[in-house]
Amino acid sequence: MTTFLLNNGFMRLIYLIYLLLFTVIGCKPQQNMHSPALVLVNDTELVLQLDPGNAPVETPLLLKLSVVDVEKVTGELTGVSMYMGRVPLTFSKTNEGWQAEFLLGACSDPKMVWQLSLELSYADEKKRSIKQQFQSSWR
Numbered sequence: 001m002t003t004f005l006l007n008n009g010f011m012r013l014i015y016l017i018y019l020l021l022f023t024v025i026g027c028k029p030q031q032n033m034h035s036p037a038l039v040l041v042n043d044t045e046l047v048l049q050l051d052p053g054n055a056p057v058e059t060p061l062l063l064k065l066s067v068v069d070v071e072k073v074t075g076e077l078t079g080v081s082m083y084m085g086r087v088p089l090t091f092s093k094t095n096e097g098w099q100a101e102f103l104l105g106a107c108s109d110p111k112m113v114w115q116l117s118l119e120l121s122y123a124d125e126k127k128r129s130i131k132q133q134f135q136s137s138w139r
Contacts, residue, residue, distance in 0.1 A: 037064070040116065040132045048118075048130065055114075055136040057106040063089065066097040067120065073098045075118040080133060081109045089118075104136045112136045 038053030046067035077087040118130040
């Protein structure tokens, strides 16, 4: 009988320790998943923003381009920190300018550096290339 009580008490102790650890590990403060938009380019001709600015991986991201007299925008993302393939960007015209929604894949680098390459085609047939780097983040 004493052995049973000791074993039963020991099992309860193990259960309480497990429950305490589970509670402590699970009680992490909530991190703000969405930071304000990050301004990648801001000059006299255009403003380019990434929303959300912390660029969480595997989450829909939005590039917003405010510019005048642009007829077409094409672009792509490539990994700088490590090879992640090529992410093509499809821009659509909006009332505020141009925008492209996309996802970034997760990798082993929590602060992966990406290269954004854009080609703007203006109404007067001029072209402008933009290259800008930014970091993604794990959730």
